[in-house]
Amino acid sequence: MTTTIYGIANCDTIKKTLNWFKQQGLAHHFHDYRKQGIDADWLAAVESKLGWEAMLNRRGTTWRTLDEKLRANLDQQGALLLMQQHPALIKRPLIEHEGQWLIGFDADTLTELML
Numbered sequence: 001m002t003t004t005i006y007g008i009a010n011c012d013t014i015k016k017t018l019n020w021f022k023q024q025g026l027a028h029h030f031h032d033y034r035k036q037g038i039d040a041d042w043l044a045a046v047e048s049k050l051g052w053e054a055m056l057n058r059r060g061t062t063w064r065t066l067d068e069k070l071r072a073n074l075d076q077q078g079a080l081l082l083m084q085q086h087p088a089l090i091k092r093p094l095i096e097h098e099g100q101w102l103i104g105f106d107a108d109t110l111t112e113l114m115l
Contacts, residue, residue, distance in 0.1 A: 001028065002027065002028070002029050003021075003026065003029070003096065003097040003098075003100060003114070004029045004030075004031055004092060004094050004095070004096045004097075005017055005018065005021070005028055005029070005031070005060040005078075005095050006033055006038075006090075006092075006095070007031075007032065007033070007090075007092035007093040007094065007096075007098070008031045008032060008033065008087065008088060008092060008103050009030075009034070009035070009100050011092050011093075013093060013104070013105050014093055015043045016031075016094050017093045017095070017105045017106055018030060020091050020105070020107060021061070021108065022058065024114065024115065026114055027061065028091045032086070033090065034087050038083075038084060038087060038090075039084070040080065040084055041072040043080050043083055043084055043103040044080065046094065046101065047076070047080060047094060049101045050094075050101055050103060052076050052080060053079075054091070054103055055079075055083065055086070055090055055091055055094070055103065056074075056082075056083065056089060057088070057089050057090060057091045057092070060088060060089070061088075062086050062088040062089050062113070064077045066082070066086075070082065091103050091104060092104075095110075097113055097114065100113065
């Protein structure tokens with residue numbers, strides 16, 4: 001089964017993740033959701049596994065530039081809509097491997113899962 005790494009190509013953490021996979025010689029597919037897009041069905045499916053709170057990147061520039069009214073009292077539906085409209089709001093990377101999902105880059109966790 002293929003491993004898919006979801007993220008944005010110019011993200012430093014994505015670059016580190018892709019480099020780790022290359023160094024390990026592991027086959028993978030990279031999905032740049034800024035260029036290739038994401039849809040509501042994909043977001044809902046991933047959210048059902050990870051939870052919207054875990055997926056939402058509240059530390060980035062995109063979050064800080066959102067209107068306070070959008071950020072206040074955010075619920076699942078609102079968060080998914082914002083993530084679809086602003087893919088940079090999705091934490092990176094999201095990694096899917098054989099039905100398991102990971103958020104973020106952690107070499108030890110990846111080693112356990114992949115090697």
